[in-house]
Amino acid sequence: MILDDFVHFNANGLYCPYGDFYLDPQQPVKTAVISHAHGDHAVSGNNEIFCTESTRQFMHIRYGKNAGKVFNIAGYQQKFKVGKVDITFIPAGHILGSAQILMEYEGISYLYTGDFKLQTDATCEPYEFAQADVLITESTFARPENLHPDPVEEIKKLNDIKINILLGAYGLGKSQRIIQLINAHAPQKKVLVHHRIMPLCKVYEDADFKLGRYELYNRKAMKQQDEYVYIVPPFTFDSYFNAVGVKRLFASGWQHLQVNSQDTLVISDHADWNDILLVIERMQPKQVWTLHGEGKYLATHFRNSIFVKTLG
Incomplete structure (x- = not known):
């Protein structure tokens, strides 16, 4: 019973x-x-x-x-x-x-x-x-009405953005998934990662879930226009609301969290x-x-x- x-x-x-x-x-x-x-x-x-x-x-x-x-x-x-x-x-x-x-x-x-x-x-x-x-x-x-798009097709949108990208994503899970997807489907992009995300990535690597190329953020690199994608957790993303010289995107399954009507990144876990x-x-x-x-x-x-x- x-x-x-x-x-x-x-x-x-x-x-x-x-x-x-x-x-x-x-x-x-x-x-x-x-x-x-x-x-x-x-x-x-x-x-x-x-x-x-x-x-x-x-x-x-x-x-x-x-x-x-x-x-x-x-x-x-x-x-x-x-x-x-x-x-x-x-x-x-x-x-x-x-x-x-x-x-x-x-x-x-x-x-x-x-x-x-x-x-x-x-x-x-x-x-x-x-x-x-x-x-x-x-x-x-x-x-x-909630039907998630193909995450691969969402990541491929980054190929059309030729300036540096400030990409907000939850530090655990979403960030690692995005790193792997970028390496697989937008390989010309250079991934920079916020320092709070790095130790979480190490757990993935140690568990043999390889993410591909990424490195710790440094300010000097981001000042260059070289197709960088800087992945940051939400609290950091919000603090960069006045950032210039970058395209701001937030990766989420929630449409209301998208910050650019012309460029969205709808990826849900x-x-x-x-x-x-x-x-x-x-x-x-x-x-x-x-x-x-x-x-x-x-x-x-x-x-x-x-x-x-x-x-x-």
């Missing part, structure tokens, strides 16, 4: 009372199972953490000694137990080390996707389809509407629970076949 309260939100985040743990808690907790290392999923200060090795490394880079007290590392498809719940990590395709979290309890399986994508990405483990009775899915882009439908159709879960977005469009789409509810 599916338990309606198998996971639910409280003040600390998404809680599983049957295993006494949180999934990607929003506040520090006693026991956290973390899907990936982005800051809105992996906060500092948890007492005990279950995650992949890459997620642990990213958290230590970002949080130092405050990353967490005890880390329990599990590989993909390696079953372990937290409380009375059996857990397995399955690749989510979002960033390096990202995991869907398969939870099994009293003969019923619940799959928490975390953030995920199906698009090809040479910088992380590819998404793997799984089976579960209940799909607990992110719904960030779960609207019929989340599943779009069609990808979410594909996952549901392949899995055929008995129920779908949505979070991190809107579930009403999925509820309408599957109203005659699958029960859909919104967790938050």
Whole structure:
């Protein structure tokens, strides 16, 4: 029997009372199972953490000694137990080390996707389809009009920009994906990277996800007009709003974050509407629970076949 309260939100985040743990808690907790290392999923200060090795490394880079007290590392498809719940990590395709979290309890399986994508990405483990009775899915882009373009075609737009580019991108995941895409599809560009992004890139390289050519930013190089692309995190990008002699672009799946109507770079690390439908159709879960977005469009789409509810 599916338990309606198998996971639910409280003040600390998404809680599983049957295993006494949180999934990607929003506040520090006693026991956290973390899907990936982005800051809105992996906060500092948890007492005990279950995650992949890459997620642990990213958290230590970002949080130092405050990353967490005890880390329990599990590989993909390696079953372990937290409380009375059996857990397995399955690749989510979002960033390096990202995991869907398969939870099994009293003969019923619940799959928490975390953030995920199906698009090809040479910088992380590819998404793997799984089976579960209940799909607990992110719904960030779960609207019929949200259809992501081909990232290769988006990167190729850079070939038509002949001046230096100031490119805003999230430091973890997006930046590394863009570095690899530029090297593969705009190879004449010279990639410069902000100093806060460099140690994150090293984790990728050490995990044998090679990004291609890039180097640490230096001001002297950027003063030349030599088809440089300087990749910076959002806080730095915002501080350069008056930058001259460069084309400003921000890489995001959100249209409202594009800064030039004539030059956009729409690259998302989340599943779009069609990808979410594909996952549901392949899995055929008995129920779908949505979070991190809107579930009403999925509820309408599957109203005659699958029960859909919104967790938050």
